[in-house]
Each structure stands twice: as C-alpha cells, then as structure tokens.
Amino acid sequence: MTLRLGYGTNGLTDLRLDDALGLLADLGYDGVGLTLDHMHLDPLAPDLAERTRRVARRLSGLGLGVTVETGARYVLDPRRKHGPSLLDPDPEARAARTGLLVRAVEVAAGLGAHAVHCFSGVTPPDTSTDTAWQRLTGALTPVLDAAAREGVPLAIEPEPGHLLGTLAGFHHLRTLLGDPQPLGLTLDIGHCQCLEPEPPADCVKEAAPWLRHVQIEDMRRGVHEHLPFGDGEIDFPPVLEALAATGYAGLTVVELPRHSHAGPELARASIDFLRRAAPGVTGGDAPC
Numbered sequence: 001m002t003l004r005l006g007y008g009t010n011g012l013t014d015l016r017l018d019d020a021l022g023l024l025a026d027l028g029y030d031g032v033g034l035t036l037d038h039m040h041l042d043p044l045a046p047d048l049a050e051r052t053r054r055v056a057r058r059l060s061g062l063g064l065g066v067t068v069e070t071g072a073r074y075v076l077d078p079r080r081k082h083g084p085s086l087l088d089p090d091p092e093a094r095a096a097r098t099g100l101l102v103r104a105v106e107v108a109a110g111l112g113a114h115a116v117h118c119f120s121g122v123t124p125p126d127t128s129t130d131t132a133w134q135r136l137t138g139a140l141t142p143v144l145d146a147a148a149r150e151g152v153p154l155a156i157e158p159e160p161g162h163l164l165g166t167l168a169g170f171h172h173l174r175t176l177l178g179d180p181q182p183l184g185l186t187l188d189i190g191h192c193q194c195l196e197p198e199p200p201a202d203c204v205k206e207a208a209p210w211l212r213h214v215q216i217e218d219m220r221r222g223v224h225e226h227l228p229f230g231d232g233e234i235d236f237p238p239v240l241e242a243l244a245a246t247g248y249a250g251l252t253v254v255e256l257p258r259h260s261h262a263g264p265e266l267a268r269a270s271i272d273f274l275r276r277a278a279p280g281v282t283g284g285d286a287p288c
Contacts, residue, residue: 001244001245001247001248001249001281002244002281002282003240003243003244003248003252003278003281003282004030004031004065004249004250004251004252005029005030005031005251005252005253005254005271005274005282006024006029006030006031006032006033006064006065006066006067006251006252006253006254007024007029007032007033007253007254007267007270007271008032008033008035008069008215008253008254008255008256008257009032009033009034009035009037009040009069010033010035010037010069010071010072010255010257010260011254011255011256011257011258011259011260011263011266011267012260012263012264012267013037013039013040013260013263014260014261014263015263015264017039017040017041017055018058020032020040020263021058021059021062021064022062023264023267024062024064024267025062025063025064027267027268027271028271029064029267029271030064030065030251031064031065031066031067031251031253032059032064032065032066032067032251032253033066033067033069033117033213033215033251033253033255034055034066034067034068034069034111034113035069035070035071035072036068036069036070036072036075036100036104036107037072037075038072038075041055041107042075043075043100043103043104043107044075044076044100048103048107049110052107052110052111053110055111056110056111056112059111059112060112065113065114065250065251066108066111066112066113066114066251067108067113067114067115067116067117067155067213067250067251067253068104068105068107068108068111068113068115068116068117069117069253070100070101070104070116070117070118071117071119071257075100076096076097076100082121082122084096084097085097085120085121085122086098086118086120086121086135086136086139086140087120087121087122087123087124087127087132087135087136087139087163088121088124088135089124089127094135094138094139095139097121097139098139098140098142098143101116101118101140101143101146101154102142102143102146104116104118105143105146105147105150105152105154106146106150108150108152109150109151109152113152114152114153114212114213114249114250114251115152115153115154115155115184115186115212115213115250116147116152116153116154116155117155117156117157117186117213118143118154118155118156118157118186119156119157119158119159119162119164119186120136120156120159120162120163120164120169120173121136121162121163122161122162122163123162123163129163132163133163133172133173133176136163136164136173137173137176137177140154140156140177140183141177144177144180144182144183147182147183148180148181148182152182153182153183153184153212154182154183154184154212155184155185155186155212155213156170156173156183156184156185156186157185157186157187157188157191157213157215158170158185158186158187158188158191159188159191160191160194160195160224161224165195166195166196167185167187167196167203167206167207170185170210174210184210184211184212184213185207185210185211185212185213186212186213186214186215187203187204187207187211187213187214187215188214188215188216188217188255189203189204189214189215189216189217189219189234189239190215190216190217190218190219190226190227190232190234190255191219191224192204193218193219193220193221193232193233193234194219194220194221194222194223194224195222195224199235199238200234200238200239201235201238201239201241201242202242204239204242204243204246205242205245205246208246208247208248211246211248211250212250213250213251213253214243214248214250214251214252214253215252215253215254215255216239216252216253216254216255216274217229217232217254217255217256218230218231218232218233218234219232219233219234220232220233221233226255226256226257226258226259228256228259228266228269228270229269229270229273229274229277230273236273236274236277236278237277237278240274240277240278240281240282241278241280241281243281244278244280244281254266254267254270254271254274256270
C-alpha cells in the first residue's frame with residue numbers, strides 16, 4: 001500500500017488557490033487538504049456552487065485528490081478565532097457552525113472529496129462537561145445526516161485543549177451518537193506526539209478502523225506547535241509504515257498552518273522528507 005500525500009492550503013494562504021494547486025501538482029503531491037476560507041473557496045460568498053465546479057475541474061485536470069477542511073480561524077466571526085463553535089452557549093451560534101459544516105459536506109460532494117474534517121471546539125467557561133457533550137452531539141446530528149445523504153464521511157479531529165481532545169474522546173463521541181456510519185476520525189500525527197499516552201505509530205494502529213483523514217507534521221511532547229519535519233521529536237518511518245499497513249486510502253496531509261510565509265519552500269521540503277523517511281510507502285521520486 002502506498003500512501004497518498006497532500007498539503008494543506010492553510011499553509012499556503014499567501015498563494016491564490018489556482019497557484020497553490022498547480023504548485024502541489026508540480027511537486028508530485030497526490031492531493032490537497034482544502035480549508036474553506038475567504039482566500040480559498042469562501043463558503044459564505046455568492047455563487048458557491050459554480051466556484052466549487054471550477055475548483056473540481058482544476059483538481060481533476062491536475063490529478064489531485066482532495067479533503068475538505070473546516071479549521072479556518074475567522075470564517076464565521078471576524079473577532080473570535082474559530083467562533084462560534086459547536087459548543088457555543090447560544091443555540092443560534094451553534095447552528096451557524098452546524099450550517100457551515102453542512103455546507104462543507106455539500107462542497108465536498110461537489111469536489112469528489114474523500115472526507116470532511118471538523119473539530120469540537122473548546123468547552124466554554126461555566127459549562128459542565130456533560131452539557132458540552134450534549135451540545136456537541138446535538139450540533140453534529142444534522143451534519144452527520146448530510147454526510148450520509150451525500151456519501152462523504154465526517155472526520156472529526158481530536159484537538160489539544162478541545163472537549164474532544166484525544167482518541168478516547170473520539171470513542172466517547174461514537175458511543176454517545178450510537179456509532180453512526182458516516183462518523184470517522186481525523187488523526188493528526190503531531191497531536192499524538194503532543195499528548196496521547198502511546199507513541200504515534202501505536203496511535204495509528206489503534207485508530208485504523210475509523211481513519212478517514214490524516215494530518216501530519218512534526219511536534220514535541222506536551223507542546224501544541226505544528227513544526228516542519230525534523231524540528232520536532234517524531235520518529236517518522238514507523239509512523240508512515242504503520243499508516244500504510246492499515247490500508248488507509250485517503251490523503252495524508254501536511255499541516256503547517258503558521259508557515260504560509262514559507263509555504264512553497266516547505267511544501268517542497270516536506271514531500272522530500274516524507275519520501276526519504278519511508279521510500280517504500282510514500283511514492284516515487286519528485287518529478288523533473
């Protein structure tokens with residue numbers, strides 16, 4: 001099994017989307033993690049359906065696969081990072097986030113994406129854990145209905161500091177929701193290094209049945225900072241080999257959202273690093 005490598009557009013925000021996609025194709029990436037945001041396929045601007053069709057044609061022409069990501073920082077509220085969340089105390093605010101995710105599922109279907117990524121959000125102050133989980137399950141139910149209708153899995157990501165912050169939290173959500181078929185997992189390899197009790201390669205093996213999307217970068221234990229490969233502590237060959245052994249067929253997307261200033265250089269360095277780290281499972285040489 002050969003891994004399919006991608007790069008996240010949240011690390012290429014200084015490039016126009018057409019230019020970013022062309023760059024990734026030229027470097028030999030198999031796909032892209034497309035964050036819906038004002039600079040790249042704005043989900044709230046007019047003519048979304050037509051713009052989605054144009055991007056779909058561009059992806060097809062370049063031979064790129066795609067995952068839709070929904071981690072844009074200020075797409076709903078220009079004053080609150082990632083706000084409102086699925087845990088917001090205001091039902092209308094939660095509904096706005098739910099609506100954005102439903103729209104993301106529809107965009108993903110139009111693009112032929114293999115999954116839609118999301119995360120829970122941070123538990124608001126003065127909110128009990130039980131209440132937070134109730135809000136999350138209620139807010140996600142329409143999104144899961146849309147995912148089932150469109151045939152696109154919803155891949156929720158354990159995010160450090162969020163209500164759903166670990167693999168254990170993902171399994172708790174599955175249980176609360178009755179293990180719905182459209183619900184899968186986004187596994188961020190750096191987050192495993194940051195806070196999971198087991199090494200990242202073991203996390204991959206544990207998560208294998210639910211993997212629908214993978215993000216990858218370097219990281220240090222206990223520090224939630226996405227780092228270029230080689231700047232952290234992860235031993236990547238066992239991780240990549242474990243991923244390949246699962247039979248996971250989606251994209252493994254490099255996630256460097258705070259490095260857009262050096263995006264083209266890091267996109268090149270990242271694919272070179274991953275190919276060297278596990279040459280048997282990460283494709284061939286870069287194109288001439």
